[in-house]
Amino acid sequence: MLNRMIDDLIVLGLAQAVVTSLLVVVVVLVSRFQRVHLERESAVAMLRGFVQVVAAGSVLLLLLQGPHWTSIFVLAAMMVVAARISARRAPGIDGAFWVSLQSIVVGSGLVIALMTLVGVIEADVTALIPVGSMVVAAAMRSNSQALDRFRAEVLAHTGQIEAALALGAEPHTTVTRYVQASIEASLISPIDSLRSLGIVWIPGLMTGMILSGTDPVYAAIYQFVVIAMILAASGLTAVPAVLLVRSHVFSAAQQLVLRPGDTAV
Amino acid sequence: MTDRNGPILSARGLSREVDGRHLVDDVSLDVDQGQIIAIVGPSGAGKSSFLRLLNRLDEPTAGTVYLEGRDYREIPATELRRRVGMLMQAPNLFPGTVADNLRFGPTQRGETLSLERIAELLDRVGLSGFADRDVGQLSGGEAQRVSLARTLANEPQVLLLDEPTSALDVDSREEVESLIIDVIRDRELTCLFVTHDAPQARRLAGHAMVMEAGCCVTTGPVEEVLRA
Numbered sequence: 001m002l003n004r005m006i007d008d009l010i011v012l013g014l015a016q017a018v019v020t021s022l023l024v025v026v027v028v029l030v031s032r033f034q035r036v037h038l039e040r041e042s043a044v045a046m047l048r049g050f051v052q053v054v055a056a057g058s059v060l061l062l063l064l065q066g067p068h069w070t071s072i073f074v075l076a077a078m079m080v081v082a083a084r085i086s087a088r089r090a091p092g093i094d095g096a097f098w099v100s101l102q103s104i105v106v107g108s109g110l111v112i113a114l115m116t117l118v119g120v121i122e123a124d125v126t127a128l129i130p131v132g133s134m135v136v137a138a139a140m141r142s143n144s145q146a147l148d149r150f151r152a153e154v155l156a157h158t159g160q161i162e163a164a165l166a167l168g169a170e171p172h173t174t175v176t177r178y179v180q181a182s183i184e185a186s187l188i189s190p191i192d193s194l195r196s197l198g199i200v201w202i203p204g205l206m207t208g209m210i211l212s213g214t215d216p217v218y219a220a221i222y223q224f225v226v227i228a229m230i231l232a233a234s235g236l237t238a239v240p241a242v243l244l245v246r247s248h249v250f251s252a253a254q255q256l257v258l259r260p261g262d263t264a265v
Numbered sequence: 266m267t268d269r270n271g272p273i274l275s276a277r278g279l280s281r282e283v284d285g286r287h288l289v290d291d292v293s294l295d296v297d298q299g300q301i302i303a304i305v306g307p308s309g310a311g312k313s314s315f316l317r318l319l320n321r322l323d324e325p326t327a328g329t330v331y332l333e334g335r336d337y338r339e340i341p342a343t344e345l346r347r348r349v350g351m352l353m354q355a356p357n358l359f360p361g362t363v364a365d366n367l368r369f370g371p372t373q374r375g376e377t378l379s380l381e382r383i384a385e386l387l388d389r390v391g392l393s394g395f396a397d398r399d400v401g402q403l404s405g406g407e408a409q410r411v412s413l414a415r416t417l418a419n420e421p422q423v424l425l426l427d428e429p430t431s432a433l434d435v436d437s438r439e440e441v442e443s444l445i446i447d448v449i450r451d452r453e454l455t456c457l458f459v460t461h462d463a464p465q466a467r468r469l470a471g472h473a474m475v476m477e478a479g480c481c482v483t484t485g486p487v488e489e490v491l492r493a
């Protein structure tokens with residue numbers, strides 16, 4: 001209906017955004033009725049999300065006119081921001097930012113570079129940045145989950161870890177079980193995505209490609225490719241993340257330094 | 266430099282400061298071969314903190330410890346901790362069977378604990394036939410006895426005990442306590458144990474050290490120190 005009334009694409013987009021926001025306003029009003037006060041939070045989140053995503057779109061518009069190599073800098077900047085956000089999952093662990101940065105660069109960088117070389121991702125700003133950003137986001141999620149789980153496991157098992165140290169074990173031996181659990185935990189969600197693909201959800205990328213007129217079967221296959229890349233990036237991030245971070249919970253003299261109580265940020 | 270006639274373990278000016286607080290403050294103590302020393306003092310006095318410095322589970326901020334005359338910072342932590350064993354308040358058993366737990370220490374050095382040795386250790390702590398039990402099925406007292414056997418499997422030269430019976434209920438407490446006393450006596454172990462309980466200290470130890478606010482207040486023969 002809207003598209004029959006409005007010709008200009010940008011104005012159409014804005015109109016669609018207004019209509020959707022009205023839907024959120026209804027939800028806020030209903031919540032208010034139940035004494036749940038979400039007005040401010042939803043308003044701020046909505047405004048912020050809108051501004052951020054439009055800004056990203058505008059930057060993309062600029063980059064599309066530039067040379068291809070600019071996307072490397074954009075992706076690198078995304079990785080740094082991702083590492084900063086992810087490192088917050090590991091309060092009380094020194095060096096969490098460097099651990100996150102290295103793992104995210106390894107995990108998402110390898111996947112993006114390889115896939116671009118092979119030609120799965122087109123070496124073009126229009127493909128590299130949006131698909132690359134999905135891979136970086138996946139690496140960040142995986143890194144966060146791995147660090148969060150590892151930290152929680154160590155804090156929950158300080159007694160056993162110190163008992164093992166007191167029996168003459170090397171620090172790495174004392175946390176083997178938690179290293180495995182953390183890597184597994186960070187792979188659960190991408191594996192489930194792959195498993196439920198097409199049945200429980202038709203993801204955004206595929207929706208977008210179909211909406212913009214791509215053959216639905218190709219869109220579906222490409223969506224599978226992207227989710228598989230996400231799984232690969234998650235694994236390639238989680239493994240170095242946990243292997244690197246485990247050294248940071250012990251001191252040089254093989255003492256457990258991450259303990260409950262002194263973990264406030 | 267190994268001095269055969271000197272103390273086996275010797276703390277010199279041992280201190281640990283965290284955020285400006287002195288948890289352990291300049292404690293010196295000599296422990297001779299075969300000596301049993303009770304460490305007593307009010308709650309929060311720094312007894313556990315002191316013990317954790319002796320096997321270097323925490324790092325001293327000043328002072329050091331000599332094991333058979335050698336500065337313990339020169340000894341690899343894994344070797345030091347095998348030689349200075351520790352029994353904590355909680356059993357902290359690893360998931361698996363009782364035998365798995367006893368094997369853990371020797372495995373770290375690439376040694377295998379024989380089945381006879383496992384049986385012998387379990388026999389010593391009154392748990393004959395428990396080797397294949399899952400640790401999840403043990404009572405508190407049994408778990409703590411497995412923990413003791415696990416520490417003994419490493420054949421430590423010095424044994425540190427931090428209120429090993431305080432987490433148990435009264436009945437098993439007495440049982441485990443007398444068991445520990447027997448084991449220490451008949452192996453002629455050198456040991457330091459933390460206790461709240463003066464009668465227990467008198468029963469077990471020849472010497473006592475009283476701690477208050479991180480400092481060593483007195484040391485000496487247990488009858489003199491704990492007379493009051």
Ligand SMILES: Nc1ncnc2c1ncn2[C@@H]1O[C@H](COP(=O)(O)OP(=O)(O)OP(=O)(O)O)[C@@H](O)[C@H]1O
Pocket residue numbers: 283288306307308309310311312313314315
């Ligand atoms: N990691 C730590 N960081 C900061 N303070 C600590 C730490 N561990 C212990 N403390 C503090 O050090 C003091 C000494 O604690 P410690 O556990 O050594 O006492 P304790 O004599 O063993 O007491 P209790 O008889 O209750 O076991 C306490 O005030 C405690 O709160």
Ligand SMILES: [Mg+2]
Pocket residue numbers: 312313314
């Ligand atoms: Mg204590």
